[in-house]
Amino acid sequence: MIRTIHRSISATAIRAVKRNHLPPRSKFTEQMETECTEVFIHGGSGAGGQKINKTNSKVQLKHIPSGIVVTSQITRSRDQNRKDARERMAYELQKLDIDNGSGEAPRDVALRQLKQQNKKAKSKKSSKKYQLHKEVNDQLKHEQDLQDQEILRKLLNG
Amino acid sequence: MLMAENRTIPHARQELRWLIQKFGSNNSATLFRACLERNRHVPLQYILGSQPFGMLDIKCKEGVLIPRWETEEWCLNLTDSIKRSKLINSGASNWKIMDLCTGSGCIPLTMINETKNLFSNQTRLYVDALDYSPIAIDLSKLNFKTNFDNKVALSQNFNVSFNIQKCNILNEPEIIQYLGKYKEKRKINILTCNPPYIPHHEFIKDVRSSVRMYEPKLALIGNLEFYKNLNDLWVGKNLIDSFVYEIGTLEQALYVQNNLPSSWISGITLDSNNKARCIFGYNKEANIDYSKIFNHFKQTAKVYASIANSDVTK
Ligand SMILES: C[S@@+](CC[C@H](N)C(=O)[O-])C[C@H]1O[C@@H](n2cnc3c(N)ncnc32)[C@H](O)[C@@H]1O
Numbered sequence: 450m451i452r453t454i455h456r457s458i459s460a461t462a463i464r465a466v467k468r469n470h471l472p473p474r475s476k477f478t479e480q481m482e483t484e485c486t487e488v489f490i491h492g493g494s495g496a497g498g499q500k501i502n503k504t505n506s507k508v509q510l511k512h513i514p515s516g517i518v519v520t521s522q523i524t525r526s527r528d529q530n531r532k533d534a535r536e537r538m539a540y541e542l543q544k545l546d547i548d549n550g551s552g553e554a555p556r557d558v559a560l561r562q563l564k565q566q567n568k569k570a571k572s573k574k575s576s577k578k579y580q581l582h583k584e585v586n587d588q589l590k591h592e593q594d595l596q597d598q599e600i601l602r603k604l605l606n607g
Numbered sequence: 608m609l610m611a612e613n614r615t616i617p618h619a620r621q622e623l624r625w626l627i628q629k630f631g632s633n634n635s636a637t638l639f640r641a642c643l644e645r646n647r648h649v650p651l652q653y654i655l656g657s658q659p660f661g662m663l664d665i666k667c668k669e670g671v672l673i674p675r676w677e678t679e680e681w682c683l684n685l686t687d688s689i690k691r692s693k694l695i696n697s698g699a700s701n702w703k704i705m706d707l708c709t710g711s712g713c714i715p716l717t718m719i720n721e722t723k724n725l726f727s728n729q730t731r732l733y734v735d736a737l738d739y740s741p742i743a744i745d746l747s748k749l750n751f752k753t754n755f756d757n758k759v760a761l762s763q764n765f766n767v768s769f770n771i772q773k774c775n776i777l778n779e780p781e782i783i784q785y786l787g788k789y790k791e792k793r794k795i796n797i798l799t800c801n802p803p804y805i806p807h808h809e810f811i812k813d814v815r816s817s818v819r820m821y822e823p824k825l826a827l828i829g830n831l832e833f834y835k836n837l838n839d840l841w842v843g844k845n846l847i848d849s850f851v852y853e854i855g856t857l858e859q860a861l862y863v864q865n866n867l868p869s870s871w872i873s874g875i876t877l878d879s880n881n882k883a884r885c886i887f888g889y890n891k892e893a894n895i896d897y898s899k900i901f902n903h904f905k906q907t908a909k910v911y912a913s914i915a916n917s918d919v920t921k
Contacts, residue, residue, distance in 0.1 A: 496813050496814070497677060497878070497882045497884075499675065499803070499805055499818070499827050500805060500809075501814075502650050502817055502822070503675075504612075504650075505621060505622075525625060526659030527659070527676055527679060528662060529659065
């Protein structure tokens with residue numbers, strides 16, 4: 450139930466983003482690629498290749514000049530996780546770059562302003578549900594975790 | 608329940624999430640059965656029915672090896688190196704890539720997917736995939752269909768053709784006869800292979816129970832036979848210009864290196880877990896300058912040090 454609400458919010462937000470021509474999501478450049486080291490976390494020095502069948506793949510990206518580290522393991526696809534890690538790194542680096550005191554990326558600033566505008570238009574209650582892109586995701590993940598735990602508990606008891 | 612195959616709670620939780628994504632959380636009976644299977648070491652990919660490989664979604668079925676990340680890694684390194692070499696846009700001649708022991712078809716299908724845009728009216732790509740197992744043949748056909756012909760109609764939109772054939776690779780006359788059917792394009796530009804490479808004595812000792820119990824032995828157990836076949840037949844009878852073979856032990860790679868003719872350049876690459884993972888080689892007297900591909904291939908992977916040095920001194 451809660452989940453669907455969040456989905457529809459982020460969908461609305463995306464439409465709003467398009468309508469209002471917000472600054473694009475930060476891009477991972479060739480230069481960033483050369484400034485980063487990538488590590489795959491494979492779980493140590495045990496068996497490899499045909500001897501073992503791993504189901505998860507964790508990617509860690511480190512930006513040497515700034516020391517920022519991001520990891521991604523959200524999907525089963527290594528390729529997808531690599532792309533996701535790069536997107537996040539680009540986001541972090543852009544945040545670092547912006548010297549507006551708040552450490553916010555232009556996209557986030559615009560999103561926040563958009564959110565404030567919507568606040569005026571809508572009732573206080575519903576506008577509260579508007580969250581920044583990242584926060585929505587974090588919360589969604591957290592809820593999924595809780596849900597998983599609940600199911601796990603059910604399975605273990607029954 | 609999922610802890611049987613997962614070492615940590617976050618891993619187990621993540622797997623549970625994937626199982627829920629597939630089976631939903633409402634139908635708890637199906638989900639419960641899936642968890643139970645997992646508890647009995649059934650590979651997750653057989654339960655979910657697929658494994659992502661590069662940009663592709665590769666269907667997995669019992670009886671066929673599940674693609675590994677190591678294979679995905681070198682395969683994408685290779686296609687990346689081909690793209691960067693610019694060899695294809697510049698030459699007007701057709702290309703042929705052959706994958707032996709193709710299993711699910713993950714390697715040749717990725718080769719097609721990553722390079723199909725390079726082939727135009729004048730240059731055609733022929734990709735061949737061979738395996739001895741009928742289940743693997745069927746699955747690789749299915750994977751071709753679901754990833755291409757149901758989506759992009761490969762033959763209509765790209766100048767690429769794909770052919771799958773049941774063949775015993777260790778049977779030389781059978782191979783020669785198969786190759787003899789080709790009139791247009793005989794010489795193979797790149798031969799790829801991930802042969803069964805786990806030596807018999809290591810099978811019980813080192814192989815994870817999920818692999819040992821559920822994946823086919825025909826796909827796993829082997830030692831030097833396919834590497835010997837590479838030297839004797841494919842290189843020996845001058846059927847190929849270059850090759851990349853996955854390896855399980857350094858001994859297998861050294862066997863290949865020690866038996867290559869002097870006109871061949873070779874190297875051993877490491878995977879990102881620092882294990883020796885591939886042996887590659889190319890004929891420096893071939894019409895095409897394959898160093899343009901393999902110098903980059905060497906860089907994208909780490910190179911097994913002492914071999915890299917001996918390579919330079921050659
Ligand atoms: C390690 S699996 C590789 C599968 C796939 N290429 C991959 O990388 O995931 C080895 C494959 O070799 C096939 N095979 C074993 N012996 C063979 C033979 N003599 N001739 C042809 N194929 C063989 C098996 O059926 C199996 O599909």
